[in-house]
Amino acid sequence: MNKIGIIGSGLIGKSWAMLFACSGYDVMLYDVISDQLQSALVDIEAQLSALYKEGLQRSSLTLAEVKGHICTTTILEECVTGAIYIQECVPENRDLKRDVWRQIDDVITPDDVVFATSTSAIVPSLLSDHLKKRHRFMVAHPANPPLLNPMVELVPAPWTEPAAVDRARALMEVIGQVPIVLNKEIDGFVQARIQAAIIHVAWQLVSEDYVDVESLETAMSEGLGGWYAFMGPFDVKHINANGFVDSNKKYGAMVEQVQKTFPKPELMQGPAAEKLTRDLEQWTPSNRLADRCRWRDRRMSALLQLKRKLDEE
Ligand code: NAI
Secondary structure: OOEEEEEOOOHHHHHHHHHHHHOOOEEEEEOOOHHHHHHHHHHHHHHHHHHHHOOOOOOOOOHHHHHHOEEEEOOHHHHHOOOOEEEEOOOOOHHHHHHHHHHHHHHOOOOOOEEEEOOOOOOOHHHHOOOOOHHHEEEEEEOOOOOOOOEEEEEEOOOOOHHHHHHHHHHHHHOOOEEEEOOOOOOOOOHHHHHHHHHHHHHHHHHOOOOOHHHHHHHHHHHHHHHHOOOOHHHHHHHOOOOHHHHHHHHHHHHHHHHHOOOOOOOOOOHHHHHHHHHHHHHOOHHHHHHHHHHHHHHHHHHHHHHHHHHHO
16 A cells, blocks of 8 residues: 555656655655666666755665665556556646557546646546546646655546545645645646746846846845745735725736736747747756756755744754
C-alpha cells in the first residue's frame, strides 16, 4: 500500500518521484525511452545531492534512503500494478494523454486507485470521458518545480467521485504539499489563469514600450512578489486598507478603469517579441539556462524553509 506509479520521467515526473520518495513512498517511474530513465536517475541524484549538501532537503530520510525508494521501468503494467496512486507526466498533448490513460484504465482493477494527470491546462473531462474508471480521474497540477513549490491544484471532472479527491488531497498533505481543490473545471485552472493574466499585462507594458523588461521583472520580484510569497490578492487588498469593503470604496473604480485599458489577447510575436528575446538572452543566454534554474531553485528552497520556520513561530 506504499507504491506510487509515475508515468513519464521528464522535468515534472522526476520532481514528483523525488517528492514521494522523500516521504518514504516506493516510486516506480515509467517512460517509453529507456535512456531517458537513466538520465532521469542521474538528474534526480544531482538535484537531491545539491539540496542535501546545503541542508535544504524536504525529508528526514538520508539521501541514500530517498534514492532507494525510486526505481524505473519501461513496462507500463509493471509501473501501475499495485500502485495506490498514479501521476501521469507525459507531454502536454491531449491525444497522447488520452491514449496513455486508456492503457492504464485497461490494466488497473482495484477501485480505490487515484488517477491523476499533471496537465498544465487541459480540463480533466477532455482527458477522461473515455475511461471505464473515470470516476477516480482528476488533474493534480503542480507548480514548477513541485519539489520546491508545495501548491498542487486538484481539479475534478464532472464525474470524479469526491472520495477520490479526498484520497488525493490526503496523500498530498502526507508528502508535504499544499493542495487546493477546485469546485469545477475551467481552462487553465487557477494557476495558469493567473499566470496568463500576468503575462497578458506584462506583454502590453513591454511590447508597447511603457517599460523595459528589466524594470518589469523588478516590479514583480522586488514589489508584488514580496506579498504574494505569503498571501493572495484578496488578503492583500483586505489589509492594505481598512478591510475589503474600504479598499473597494477607495480603489475599486481605479482598478476598473485600469482593467478597461487592458488590450485584447494576442500571440506574443513580431518585432516586440524579437526585442524581448534579445533582452532576455542578454540577461540569461540560452546556454546558461540550467545555471539560472539552479540559482532560482536555491532561493526557492531557502524561501520554503523560511516559510515553514515562520509558520512554526
Ligand atoms: P517533459 O517533456 O520534460 O517530459 C515528458 C516525459 O514523458 C519524457 O520523459 C518523455 O520521454 C515521456 N513520454 C512521452 N511519451 C510517453 C508515453 N507514452 N508514456 C510514458 N512516458 C512518455 O515534460 P514535462 O515538463 O515534465 O511536462 C509533463 C506534464 O507536466 C505536461 O502535461 C505539462 O503540461 C505538465 N506540467 C509542466 C510544468 C512545467 O513547468 N514544465 C509544470 C506543471 C505541469
